Amino acid sequence: xxxxxxxxxxxxxxxxxxxxxxxxxxxxxxxxxxxxxxxxxxxxxxxxxxxxxxxxxxxxxxxxxxxxxxxxxxxxxxxxxxxxxxxxxxxxxxxxxxxxxxxxxxxxxxxxxxxxxxxxxxxxxxxxxxxxxxxxxxxxxxxxxxxxxxxxxxxxxxxxxxxxxxxxxxxxxxxxxxxxxxxxxxxxxxxxxxxxxxxxxxxxxxxxxxxxxxxxxxxxxxxxxxxxxxxxxxxxxxxxxxxxxxxxxxxxxxxxxxxxxxxxxxxxxxxxxxxxx
Numbered sequence: 337x338x339x340x341x342x343x344x345x346x347x348x349x350x351x352x353x354x355x356x357x358x359x360x361x362x363x364x365x366x367x368x369x370x371x372x373x374x375x376x377x378x379x380x381x382x383x384x385x386x387x388x389x390x391x392x393x394x395x396x397x398x399x400x401x402x403x404x405x406x407x408x409x410x411x412x413x414x415x416x417x418x419x420x421x422x423x424x425x426x427x428x429x430x431x432x433x434x435x436x437x438x439x440x441x442x443x444x445x446x447x448x449x450x451x452x453x454x455x456x457x458x459x460x461x462x463x464x465x466x467x468x469x470x471x472x473x474x475x476x477x478x479x480x481x482x483x484x485x486x487x488x489x490x491x492x493x494x495x496x497x498x499x500x501x502x503x504x505x506x507x508x509x510x511x512x513x514x515x516x517x518x519x520x521x522x523x524x525x526x527x528x529x530x531x532x533x534x535x536x537x538x539x540x541x542x543x544x545x546x547x548x549x550x551x552x553x554x555x556x557x558x559x560x561x562x563x564x565x566x567x568x569x570x571x572x573x574x575x576x577x578x579x580x581x582x583x584x585x586x587x588x589x590x591x592x593x594x595x596x597x598x599x600x601x602x603x604x605x606x607x608x609x610x611x612x613x
């Protein structure tokens with residue numbers, strides 16, 4: 337069975353998708369069979385595979401970075417919101433199932449857990465490592481009942497969590513500390529380290545900041561990742577680069593993985609993988 341590791345963020349847009357992609361590439365280049373996994377993704381940036389399955393482009397890119405064929409079990413639950421129709425389509429394992437809204441999805445969520453577990457177990461039986469991506473923030477307290485994408489998945493898969501914050505937005509101390517404090521007693525031990533993303537400037541000047549964050553959160557900082565400009569298709573931005581299944585993204589994957597690996601304490605991350613949750 338695979339060893340899981342999960343990337344969660346203090347909010348949407350902190351870089352979880354790219355960090356997941358980078359870790360997939362890093363583990364692959366280190367000789368491991370690795371797969372990405374996102375239990376639930378809410379995006380309209382999708383594509384249809386040759387199998388007829390509809391999958392989020394972000395999971396397709398992560399799969400390509402891992403050197404594996406994209407398939408629906410990497411992203412078993414897909415929510416596609418249509419502004420024109422003002423409705424959300426529920427796609428399960430690549431196939432349309434239902435039209436949902438904020439009211440009936442709460443009732444639907446738990447019925448999807450067996451689909452999520454089956455997809456994950458299939459991946460886990462074929463790979464050495466599964467890199468799980470969360471969504472949004474794990475402390476959206478009004479939405480967390482019966483969670484199937486953040487700490488609910490960390491518990492279900494017994495996954496240690498790396499918590500990511502975007503320092504370029506500002507408020508990195510408050511966002512990391514606030515997230516850890518708002519987690520409940522069973523959730524908090526899943527956080528094994530933090531990652532500070534999109535740092536501009538000389539990291540040497542932030543050493544005291546790292547020490548403060550480690551004291552506040554009670555876990556080590558696994559890396560401070562410098563800001564980098566990306567040209568990959570984006571998960572939540574229709575105006576980003578267009579995805580083409582014929583494009584070769586390998587060079588970009590290698591650049592991203594090299595950039596991020598230099599900034600991460602990979603010895604710590606491998607130790608977290610071995611120790612687990």
